[in-house]
Amino acid sequence: MSYAIEAEGLVKRYGETAALDGIDLRVRTGTVLGVLGPNGAGKTTAVRILATLVAPDAGRALVGGFDVTRQAGKVRELIGLTGQYASVDEKLTGVQNLVLMGRLLGLSRSEARARAAALLSRFGLTDAADRLAGGYSGGMRRRLDLAVSLVSRPRILFLDEPTTGLDPHARGELWDAVRELVADGVTVLLTTQYLEEADQLADDLLVIDAGRTAASGSPGELKSLAGGHRLDVRPLLAADVEKAESILRTRAEGGLLSVPVHDLSVPPALLRALDDAGIVLAEHALRLPSLDDVFRTLTGAEK
Ligand SMILES: Nc1ncnc2c1ncn2[C@@H]1O[C@H](COP(=O)(O)OP(=O)(O)OP(=O)(O)O)[C@@H](O)[C@H]1O
Ligand SMILES: [Mg+2]
Structure with missing residues (x-):
């Protein structure tokens, strides 16, 4: 080489x-x-x-x-x-x-x-x-x-x-x-x-x-360092964002919360926890990681 x-x-x-x-x-x-x-x-x-x-x-x-x-x-x-x-x-x-x-x-x-x-x-x-x-x-x-x-x-x-x-x-x-x-x-x-x-x-x-x-x-x-999949959720009400942050243990960016998912049985449980807390979601999606996720994971936002 x-x-x-x-x-x-x-x-x-x-x-x-x-x-x-x-x-x-x-x-x-x-x-x-x-x-x-x-x-x-x-x-x-x-x-x-x-x-x-x-x-x-x-x-x-x-x-x-x-x-x-x-x-x-x-x-x-x-x-x-x-x-x-x-x-x-x-x-x-x-x-x-x-x-x-x-x-x-x-x-x-x-x-x-x-x-x-x-x-x-x-x-x-x-x-x-x-x-x-x-x-x-x-x-x-x-x-x-x-x-x-x-x-x-x-x-x-x-x-x-x-x-x-x-x-x-x-x-x-x-x-x-x-x-x-x-x-x-x-x-x-x-x-x-x-x-x-x-x-x-x-x-x-x-x-x-x-x-x-x-x-x-x-x-x-x-x-692959950023984990297998990501779960993205966006609470309908801005007032619910903080509650969702504590349930998902991550910080929201522009009202969107994104968490790495290593086990595909986890997202349903997380969505249920949000629902139990009375949080209505405007959207939620399971997706593969982007390089942006990697960058955020590596350079601070998710440390
Ligand atoms: N000539 C210089 N004198 C003093 N400090 C410098 C000088 N050049 C760079 N630095 C400092 O070194 C660090 C790295 O700067 P550098 O310009 O290499 O970063 P960068 O990754 O190119 O950033 P950017 O994305 O803003 O272009 C910074 O803290 C910067 O302030
Ligand atoms: Mg530069």
Whole structure:
């Protein structure tokens, strides 16, 4: 098995805060690792270390077989990075952004123009090529940002929350672009707060919380961590929510209570207990866990 990215014991401190507190990760060549975690979990810090933008305080990481601290130049030749905050120059047009990057990477003027045209076409931006990037919609800007990071034809790509703030259509388009890259053999490490995104794109997942690994495995493996099934119930009356919370021993979110069910004989008993307490339900359902349930189980809400 060959790994495009391997990291062990990564630690990064900012004053008192341990942004990363001992993270291990591995990404098999040609696959997608999804790094999930709530705000402040350390996702961007991990990406910045692997992309050679900051040095770790401890630990070791190899990207494409090169050490991120001792061989940073070699690593930079192999990677592309799309940051959480778009890095396109708003005062340049789409095509100018791409040509500029090509020139910075040492392409001739004509090579840079050809590469820009190919990427604009690939990301559906040809018609917008001569408009200032500052006037692009959020989705167009993300696509341009991704295109800029692909000018160098990276074999390893880091995407830090690539679809945050995009509408479902724009998100779907970006997912397709990532899938195409992976089909071409590119290895991707992407961070996200969207479980659905991780489920759609990632072969393997790493869930981090407060700088530490909370869980890792395939999406299927993580779902099985959340238990077999879930019982969701919604009391008809808001006044009954608290009573239902104490019967089901869980906290409601938006009036909905959701409990893991390990034994299918349990739901009828729970529903009877609610009924005995005089709680009328607006809805109830037994369903399989989603990655959202896993995330909540692992990162606090159900600890
Ligand atoms: N340059 C910095 N200086 C000081 N503290 C920092 C710096 N960068 C990150 N941190 C802190 O490290 C922790 C991890 O931050 P990081 O940006 O890696 O989280 P994240 O998982 O990317 O969060 P988000 O989902 O909000 O992007 C946070 O507590 C953050 O405040
Ligand atoms: Mg971040």
